[in-house]
Amino acid sequence: MRKTLQRAAITAVAAFAPLAFTAVVAPAVGSAMPVVPNCENGWxxxxxxxxxxxxxxxxxxxxxxxxxxxxxxxxxxxxxxPQ
Structure with missing residues (x-):
């Protein structure tokens, strides 16, 4: 029983490792603000x-x-x- 729980825990960690990596990396890339130039006398x-x-x-x-x-x-x- 103990060996089964260890294998299940290792499988769960292996399954969630890519998700954890994506959660850490994706917000840094997706939150970049675009550079908007200052348009004097315009928009x-x-x-x-x-x-x-x-x-x-x-x-x-x-x-x-x-x-x-x-x-x-x-x-x-x-x-x-026109009609």
């Missing part, structure tokens, strides 16, 4: 990975269902065609 666009100029404070007057795109500061055509 950081994480999708394009670049600094963008400041957005215009006053929207453009877009006509006929066109919509104002604040990122490019232009009027865009409607997404759905």
């Amino acid at each position: 950081w666009d994480p999708v394009a990975n670049m600094c963008r100029p400041p957005v215009a404070t006053t929207p453009l007057a877009c006509d006929n269902g066109w919509w104002w795109d604040p990122v490019a500061n232009v009027c865009r055509e409607p997404l759905l065609p």
